[in-house]
Amino acid sequence: MASWIAAAALFAVGFQGADAQYADVTCFSNYTWANNNMGQTPCVVASYLQAPCHPNGANITALTNSSYEYTPPQVVTQCECNTVLYSLVSACGGCQGAEWVTWQYWITNCSGNTYNEEYPRPLPSQTEVPAWAYLGLTNGTWDPVAAQQDLSAPESSASAVPSSTAISTPSTSASTTSTPTPKSSNVGAIVGGVVGGVVGLAILSILIFLFLRRRSRSTGSDTTSGKMMHPDHAPMSQSYPHDFNVSQAYGQPDQTKLYNPDDPTTFPRSPEPSVVYTASTLPVSPTRPGHFTGAPEL
Template identity: 35%
Template structure:
């Protein structure tokens, strides 16, 4: 009997955890319509589901104008469900849905001894969808929720798994270093190919010998012609000139000077580098943008009790 009572009590607690996460914020202002997920859940309701994983049933209701949701207190700051940037981003969007301001991540996590940046490692209830923009790293945007960047990532995939979600914090996985590439092996050389190579080599050798022999005969002919001199000019073929330019001066025995040769014209780059101008590449300027945090400054009136309509002065 006692076992049945304990089971029923545990079951009641489980049902309470599943169905007690509520929010009276059921819509968002036109500028925050992108924050409602595909299950028509506002970020307020999604945040209530995530916080209930560590804190039991949670209600994230609307807050008065001029106030904002406060971060974890000293007593509950040990709960990682509250000290996650995912929860902070959802709560900030929840305030934006009501046209309210929101605090910075630095102020939100001031009491947290340990934080989860771009992660939510606790089990996510299957009844809720966590949008991808909630996993953006707010430490890269001046430690504050950036609704413009979140809106740009609104179309990304959403998390509905009940297991800890860590994949959305990463981007593209690096390729495995163990991947191997099969290189094609050299094809075998056929006998015909070897024969054709040998024939080509033999032909080259024979051709080279023919050229050498022809060059030798030409040199021998020139030498014989030079030794015979002008007296043998009558025996030369008619195609040759009968009065060639003498290579030796008569009687002197000295070689005559060579004929003057005009140099081929060319352009020389100026040696003085100062007169040779090389145009430089145009300068580039980096465009830096910052997110104006003036609209999210902490007001004089703050909500110390985070999810009620009352605000303490």
């Protein structure tokens, strides 16, 4: 309890005149990364941010023991109930080798009026706020590791202030979550695509039906004409045996040789006894009155 009272007394808001704001703190050399571009320690920057809410001035005194920590201020204003000042004061304790309190404990006296990742007053022209002071908290407390990873971000000054974040109520964690934006569906495009697909399918079905119908008609016509053909109407080449020799049937000499009285092979020959002639195997000529229609005799 004694250490808590001592720590609370060290974080004091004085009323010593406007020129009395200061931070009588010496930080370790391994914490120079926490200084702003003007070379001011986080303790000095924190004292400047307290000043707009305390016209008579404000100051932050050094911790006399590493077991001490800066506790919530007793005079509570908007200048104290925000994560920007809380992060700077926490870094002020860290640069002295001390610990720091949680955000939930820091806002004990804020009555629910807190500001997350935002400093609700105009920034004083005498200082610049490092970008890491505007970061969200990690597990409800200031995170020096995340702060060192954000050193390249631009600092905030009276002429360049980052966009404000909505006011939040006390919580154990200041991390924010993004709400996904619902995607709007184009109902007209979907309906048009469905209708177009149905029409295209119908047209394709009609074309296939017409093609099959035409093909069926063509095949039926060929089959019908084949059935109506009479056997006697077959082509002349199909009415005779393949080995039928007309010159032999009529006893004519072979036309490949000229007639020679000295060559018996050119003499006319009688039909072979084995050949049987029928009416169907002989050429049919039209019958005319007074003409002989039988086979010639030799």
